[in-house]
Every structure is written in structure tokens, then in C-alpha cells.
Amino acid sequence: MTEHNKKRVHWLLYPFWLIWRLVIWIIEATGRLIGAVLGLVLMIVGVVVSLTVVGAIVGIPLVIFGFMLLVRSLF
Numbered sequence: 001m002t003e004h005n006k007k008r009v010h011w012l013l014y015p016f017w018l019i020w021r022l023v024i025w026i027i028e029a030t031g032r033l034i035g036a037v038l039g040l041v042l043m044i045v046g047v048v049v050s051l052t053v054v055g056a057i058v059g060i061p062l063v064i065f066g067f068m069l070l071v072r073s074l075f
Contacts, residue, residue, distance in 0.1 A: 042066030
């Protein structure tokens with residue numbers, strides 16, 4: 001049987017801990033947003049590049065990579 005150990009924050013340090021958690025949440029949300037936008041841009045560029053037969057060699061993997069990045073950012 002494993003015991004779930006929660007780290008307790010001393011009451012004097014609690015406001016600093018809350019600020020730190022807020023900063024971490026903002027950085028995570030910003031990273032997800034940037035990843036989603038970058039994935040969407042890569043998908044659009046991949047579709048535009050793959051309109052030519054020669055560009056399809058680069059465009060199709062670009063669309064796949066953009067889609068994978070977008071899915072990873074959303075979930």
C-alpha cells in the first residue's frame with residue numbers, strides 16, 4: 001500500500017506559493033497556445049507547398065507534423 005504524501009506549505013510562505021503556481025499556469029497556457037498556432041501555421045504552409053507535385057515531397061510531411069503539433073497542444 002502506498003501512501004500519498006502531499007507537501008504542505010507553511011502558512012507564511014503560502015502567498016508566495018500561490019504566486020508561483022499562477023506563474024507556472026500562465027507559462028503552460030502560453031506554451032500550449034503557441035504550439036497550437038504554430039501547428040496550424042505549419043498545416044497551412046504544408047497545404048500551400050503541396051499544391052505543386054515537387055512541393056508535395058516537403059508539404060505532406062509538413063502537414064502531418066503540423067497536425068501532430070496541434071493535437072499535442074490541445075490534449
